[in-house]
Amino acid sequence: MARAAISRAPVSRAVVRAPRDTAHEGFLTHRRGLWWKVALALSLVVSAAYALIDQSPRPNGGTALGYGLGTLGALLILWLSLLGLRKRIITRGAYSLKAWTSAHVWLGLSLIVVGTLHSGFQFGWNVHTLAWGLMMIVILTGLYGIIVYARLPEQLSANRQEVTQPQMLEAIRALDAHLDNAAQPLGPDDAALVRLSLEKTDIGGSLRQRLGGSYARDGNARALAAVRGEVERQRLAGKPDQRLAQILFLLERKEAALAQARRHIGLKSRLEIWLYIHVPATFALLAALAAHITSVFLYW
Amino acid sequence: MSFIVRQIAKRADGGDIIRTRTLVGTAISVGRGTDCDVQLADLGVMLRHLRLTRLASGRVAVEATGGVPVEIAGNFVQSADLDPASSPTIDLASHRLTLGLGEAPGSVTVTAERVIPASDAADPAAETGIFSLRGTMLGKRSLAWLLVVLVLVGGLLLPWWLAGSRAPPPAMVAAAARGDGTAAPAAPIPAGFAADEVWTSGPLSSAHAGLAHDCGACHQKAFVSVRDAACTACHTPAATPDHAAPARMTRGRVTPVGLVADLHRRVDLPEGRCASCHKEHEGPRGALMVAASFCTDCHAGLAGRLRDTALANVPGWEGHPQFRPTIVTAPSLTTPRFTRVSLADRPREASGLVYPHDLHLSATNAVANMAQKQRLPVSGGALGCGYCHTPDSDGVRFQPIEMEKNCGACHDLAFARDGGVTRTLPHGQPAQVAGIVRDFYLSQALSPRAGVERIAFERRQPGQFAAAQTAALRLTGPGEARARADAAIAAIFAPGGVCADCHGVVDTGAANAATRFTIAPVRLADHYLPKGAFPHKRHLIFDKATGDAACTACHTGVRASKVSADVLLPAIATCRQCHGEPDSRTRVAAECSTCHGYHGAGDHGGDAVVAPARLAQGHRLPAAGAPRNKRAGDA
Numbered sequence: 001m002a003r004a005a006i007s008r009a010p011v012s013r014a015v016v017r018a019p020r021d022t023a024h025e026g027f028l029t030h031r032r033g034l035w036w037k038v039a040l041a042l043s044l045v046v047s048a049a050y051a052l053i054d055q056s057p058r059p060n061g062g063t064a065l066g067y068g069l070g071t072l073g074a075l076l077i078l079w080l081s082l083l084g085l086r087k088r089i090i091t092r093g094a095y096s097l098k099a100w101t102s103a104h105v106w107l108g109l110s111l112i113v114v115g116t117l118h119s120g121f122q123f124g125w126n127v128h129t130l131a132w133g134l135m136m137i138v139i140l141t142g143l144y145g146i147i148v149y150a151r152l153p154e155q156l157s158a159n160r161q162e163v164t165q166p167q168m169l170e171a172i173r174a175l176d177a178h179l180d181n182a183a184q185p186l187g188p189d190d191a192a193l194v195r196l197s198l199e200k201t202d203i204g205g206s207l208r209q210r211l212g213g214s215y216a217r218d219g220n221a222r223a224l225a226a227v228r229g230e231v232e233r234q235r236l237a238g239k240p241d242q243r244l245a246q247i248l249f250l251l252e253r254k255e256a257a258l259a260q261a262r263r264h265i266g267l268k269s270r271l272e273i274w275l276y277i278h279v280p281a282t283f284a285l286l287a288a289l290a291a292h293i294t295s296v297f298l299y300w
Numbered sequence: 301m302s303f304i305v306r307q308i309a310k311r312a313d314g315g316d317i318i319r320t321r322t323l324v325g326t327a328i329s330v331g332r333g334t335d336c337d338v339q340l341a342d343l344g345v346m347l348r349h350l351r352l353t354r355l356a357s358g359r360v361a362v363e364a365t366g367g368v369p370v371e372i373a374g375n376f377v378q379s380a381d382l383d384p385a386s387s388p389t390i391d392l393a394s395h396r397l398t399l400g401l402g403e404a405p406g407s408v409t410v411t412a413e414r415v416i417p418a419s420d421a422a423d424p425a426a427e428t429g430i431f432s433l434r435g436t437m438l439g440k441r442s443l444a445w446l447l448v449v450l451v452l453v454g455g456l457l458l459p460w461w462l463a464g465s466r467a468p469p470p471a472m473v474a475a476a477a478r479g480d481g482t483a484a485p486a487a488p489i490p491a492g493f494a495a496d497e498v499w500t501s502g503p504l505s506s507a508h509a510g511l512a513h514d515c516g517a518c519h520q521k522a523f524v525s526v527r528d529a530a531c532t533a534c535h536t537p538a539a540t541p542d543h544a545a546p547a548r549m550t551r552g553r554v555t556p557v558g559l560v561a562d563l564h565r566r567v568d569l570p571e572g573r574c575a576s577c578h579k580e581h582e583g584p585r586g587a588l589m590v591a592a593s594f595c596t597d598c599h600a601g602l603a604g605r606l607r608d609t610a611l612a613n614v615p616g617w618e619g620h621p622q623f624r625p626t627i628v629t630a631p632s633l634t635t636p637r638f639t640r641v642s643l644a645d646r647p648r649e650a651s652g653l654v655y656p657h658d659l660h661l662s663a664t665n666a667v668a669n670m671a672q673k674q675r676l677p678v679s680g681g682a683l684g685c686g687y688c689h690t691p692d693s694d695g696v697r698f699q700p701i702e703m704e705k706n707c708g709a710c711h712d713l714a715f716a717r718d719g720g721v722t723r724t725l726p727h728g729q730p731a732q733v734a735g736i737v738r739d740f741y742l743s744q745a746l747s748p749r750a751g752v753e754r755i756a757f758e759r760r761q762p763g764q765f766a767a768a769q770t771a772a773l774r775l776t777g778p779g780e781a782r783a784r785a786d787a788a789i790a791a792i793f794a795p796g797g798v799c800a801d802c803h804g805v806v807d808t809g810a811a812n813a814a815t816r817f818t819i820a821p822v823r824l825a826d827h828y829l830p831k832g833a834f835p836h837k838r839h840l841i842f843d844k845a846t847g848d849a850a851c852t853a854c855h856t857g858v859r860a861s862k863v864s865a866d867v868l869l870p871a872i873a874t875c876r877q878c879h880g881e882p883d884s885r886t887r888v889a890a891e892c893s894t895c896h897g898y899h900g901a902g903d904h905g906g907d908a909v910v911a912p913a914r915l916a917q918g919h920r921l922p923a924a925g926a927p928r929n930k931r932a933g934d935a
Contacts, residue, residue: 058582062501064560126500127455134451165431183343184332188366191332191343198343204430207437265431272433279440284447291455295499298460299519300526300569 028146030102039106043113046072050117059120061128061296069118073111074289077135080108081282108142111135127295131288137281145274156267159260168261172203175254182246190230190244197223197251203261210269213262220258224251301354303328304402305338308413327353328410330397331366338412344393352399352410359383360399360408362390384408391415455498462495466516468533476534505586518580524568531574540899552598552606595892610640617881617890625869626830628652631823638825641867648865652822654802657861657868661685670710679848685858686848695837700826703727711801715792716740719751725792730799733792734814738785744773745781754788786813793817828869832895843877 028036046069055063061070083104087097115135123129163171176198183194200219202209209215227248234240302324309317328337333347340349346366353361362370362380369376371391382388382399390397394416400409429435438446494513504512511517518530532540543549549572556564556571564571577594580586600615612621622644630637631652641647660667663681671683678684688706690699703711704727715737716723723740725733744752754773775781790813791797793805804820840846842853852858854870861868879894880887 060501060582062579122502124500124502125498127498128501130451130455130498165427169427169430180341180343184341185334185347186343188346188368195343204436207433210433210436261430268431269433269436273437276433276437276440276443280443280447283444284451287448287451288455291451294456295459296501298522299496299499299515300524 027098027101028105028150030098035099035102035106038103039110042107043110046110046114046117055120059117060122061118061120063120066118066120069114070293073114073118073135074293076107076111076114077285077289080104080111081286084279084282105142105146108139112139127288127291131285131292134281134285134288138278138285141274141278141281145278148270148274152267152271156264156271159263159267161260163260165264168257168264169203171257172254172261175250175257179247179250179254182243182250185243186247190227190247193223193226193230194247196220196226197254201254201258203258204265205262207269207273210262210265211273213266215258215262218258220251220254224248224255227251301326302402302404302407303337303352303354304407304409306409306411307338308411310414310417322407327351329365330392330410330412338397338410340392340395340412342393342395342414345395349392350390352408354406354408355381358385358406368392459496459498464494464496464514464516466520468517468530469511469514472510472517473533476536500581502581502586503583504580505582506584508580509584525573526575526580528574531578535574543898548606549598552602552609554597554601554605595896595898614892617879618876620872623829623869623872625828625867626825627828627867628823628825631821633821633823636821636823643867643869643871647867649825649867651824651864652804652820653824653864654800654804655864657858657864657866659862661859667710674709676709684848685851689851691836694835696833696835697827698836701824707802711798713798714755716755717751717753718749722755728819730793730817730819731814734789734817737788737792738782738813741775741781741785741788742778745775745778748773748775789813789817828867833897834895 049065050059050069053065055065060066083100086100089097115132119128119132123132179194179198183191186194197220200222202218204210205215205218209218215221227244228251231240231244231248234244302322305321305323305328307319307321309319311317323337328351329348330336330338330340330345330350330352331348332340332342332345336348346368349364349366349368350370351363351365353363355361360382362372362377362382364370364378369378371377372380372382372388382390384399384401387398387400390399394414396413396415398409398411398413400411401407402409437443490510490513492513494515496515497513499515503509518526520527520530544552553571596614596616599611599613601613602611603609603613614620622642624640624642625647626638626640627647627649628636628651629639629641629649631650659665661682662668668678668682671678671687672681676683677687688701691697692699701707708727713725713727714722715725723736725736740754752773775784793799793807793816795805797805799805799817799819803822806818806820808816808818810816839854840850842850845853854874855868856870857866858868875890876887878888879890882889882891
């Protein structure tokens with residue numbers, strides 16, 4: 001009996017579920033995936049209605065189902081766009097921001113089905129397709145946002161290596177000061193190269209550089225290439241100028257510091273860029289929706 | 301003679317540190333190099349940038365020694381003479397030198413100061429600028445405003461302001477009025493663009509393509525659905541008559557109930573508008589693309605609502621009732637009776653004509669032999685279907701059967717040779733026939749002419765033909781002529797005579813031979829299914845059979861039919877071999893409109909109670925007042 005009791009004890013302990021730590025549950029799987037289930041069910045119901053209900057003469061926004069889907073889609077869009085207001089008020093529980101965000105994401109994705117079936121796959125150069133196109137831009141940028149939010153923070157923290165943003169800038173500034181000092185004895189040509197690094201280095205650069213990560217035309221890269229070439233030449237000719245070799249060392253260290261900062265910037269840009277499209281496109285969508293609905297009844 | 305050099309450096313808290321040195325001599329050097337009298341830690345400055353020399357006149361000579369000019373009073377110069385009393389300034393890279401007179405006589409002060417700060421200011425704003433996209437991209441708020449304004453102006457306000465006239469183009473209405481009322485022909489989309497086109501929900505039908513830039517032609521009032529008046533401006537009611545009497549249509553229509561119908565009533569979308577069926581902006585076939593369900597909405601249960609209708613309910617293609625061809629049940633030249641009888645009820649037609657299809661379509665009998673000898677079109681040795689049934693110009697139906705054209709080649713009515721002329725009896729006029737025969741015999745009795753011979757219709761025995769004829773025309777006088785003529789007339793009309801081959805002949809027994817015989821009237825139906833259209837030309841191949849085989853593939857009983865009473869139409873099951881419901885994947889879709897029209901009495905009577913007179917509209921009756929002597933076969 002005693003052995004049985006002993007052997008049963010760990011089993012019963014294993015069965016008892018530890019209280020869920022909701023604070024560490026992501027918004028995608030909030031409440032065990034309630035909202036993706038709701039969104040999937042909505043998409044399936046809507047698709048089944050589209051397939052089964054006879055829409056004569058052909059499916060579009062003007063049939064009874066079309067009006068129904070349009071109303072549903074418009075209400076969804078209005079509610080989804082309210083996240084911008086809602087996120088500024090953080091609460092807990094059923095109506096927590098996390099619950100709201102979870103619903104926003106999943107219902108937003110189901111809008112692809114609702115909105116497209118509302119169109120009956122009729123597209124053209126008009127305000128109606130404009131509204132659909134803007135809706136798709138908003139949804140797809142949002143989808144991109146979810147993907148980068150899920151994947152990039154890990155890379156971001158791996159790249160930072162416990163260094164803060166101000167520290168990254170500080171390191172570059174310190175190297176600049178060293179470069180400035182070390183360049184003082186140099187002749188005008190070499191000094192000009194150092195000035196290239198000091199004055200023509202744009203840490204962040206343009207949007208394209210931030211997203212593409214190509215900084216080859218940047219001041220420091222050009223100065224580094226020129227100085228490295230010069231030092232190589234001197235080394236082949238005999239004894240290199242120690243002062244220039246010191247400059248080369250500093251430029252290389254600055255390039256490494258820049259590379260880390262720029263990887264950080266690149267990742268952060270990708271984390272941010274979608275919102276720069278998602279949010280304005282949402283407002284454009286609301287305007288296009290107003291034009292779409294008004295024009296339909298204007299020219300009935 | 302001395303230079304007093306004052307070098308100013310900025311402290312972190314913003315204050316200045318001034319270092320003053322006195323250099324005795326007439327000249328000092330300025331540059332980045334450590335050997336210079338005034339050393340400027342500025343990479344833009346040359347190692348030995350310039351030399352200042354005190355002149356005897358008290359002025360200071362400036363000479364750029366590094367090969368790079370200096371900026372004095374806005375000018376880049378290699379050398380200059382300056383008066384220190386006027387506090388001149390010399391700019392080189394980020395630094396500025398200001399000259400002045402020193403307190404000691406003959407001394408000159410040189411103040412060196414960095415005027416362009418080094419860009420190492422560590423402020424938080426710079427950090428945000430570098431690590432966030434805020435400075436790189438147009439802000440979210442500004443972009444949102446920009447897009448909202450663009451969309452609202454381009455998508456709503458501009459089209460509203462620039463919308464054109466709210467009426468159909470007068471030229472189009474005039475063209476429709478000039479024409480037959482079927483509206484202007486399909487026009488290609490004219491060049492141009494109207495601002496309100498951005499509201500289009502799809503391309504217009506090809507017939508309305510010319511209106512692509514005239515939204516107001518149909519959308520005449522904002523927030524009011526398109527009304528029939530917009531359509532009837534071009535499509536006059538005369539050209540597109542009602543499907544049935546409006547009152548009957550109202551009774552026949554299902555009163556829509558439910559949420560959608562209620563909404564339609566509330567938002568002023570009345571039932572029965574042109575646009576209720578004709579949906580525009582659905583692509584090139586749009587306006588004519590009427591779903592079959594629009595027809596079955598009413599016709600599925602019409603008999604229940606319109607009690608006196610003669611139409612059977614049609615729930616759909618698979619539930620379509622059996623064909624009820626309009627057959628002749630009482631032939632008459634003037635008042636024939638047509639009756640619709642279902643093919644399921646084995647209809648028997650009474651056309652009045654004797655015509656066995658089997659005899660005429662045999663490949664082995666005398667008909668086939670004669671057809672070949674006469675070089676008539678034969679198919680497989682037999683007379684072809686197309687010899688009698690000639691397609692009309694549309695290829696939909698057939699030209700009427702005419703005795704002379706379709707029968708006369710074999711059934712010829714020649715009765716005598718008069719010199720080189722063949723005398724022929726007129727078809728369809730029995731009284732004339734009797735008169736002509738009488739006149740022939742009388743003229744031979746009174747004034748016999750050589751070379752005149754009678755052609756008998758009776759079967760002749762070989763070898764005795766010429767002798768018999770010559771003897772027959774030797775007449776003794778008018779009395780015999782009269783008797784011979786009456787005998788000939790009786791032979792022509794008698795059973796076995798030429799008329800009775802095809803016609804029923806009534807012998808009234810009257811003494812006068814001219815009125816003794818009457819021909820039973822013949823009336824051939826020329827359109828068995830006048831409420832539908834079957835384009836024969838599209839069905840020339842059936843199940844790989846072509847030519848006559850294709851005809852008899854559907855009209856199956858033809859080769860075996862012995863009497864003209866047989867109604868040789870295929871039943872609807874034959875159609876269903878190839879045609880299926882509109883959503884059929886395996887068979888050709890049969891919409892209502894595949895066979896039926898809607899507007900106009902011609903293609904679809906529409907009215908439920910079909911009056912005989914109305915039914916006859918589809919048939920070619922002689923016009924009132926026209927001569928009644930038309931041949932029966934021409935009906």
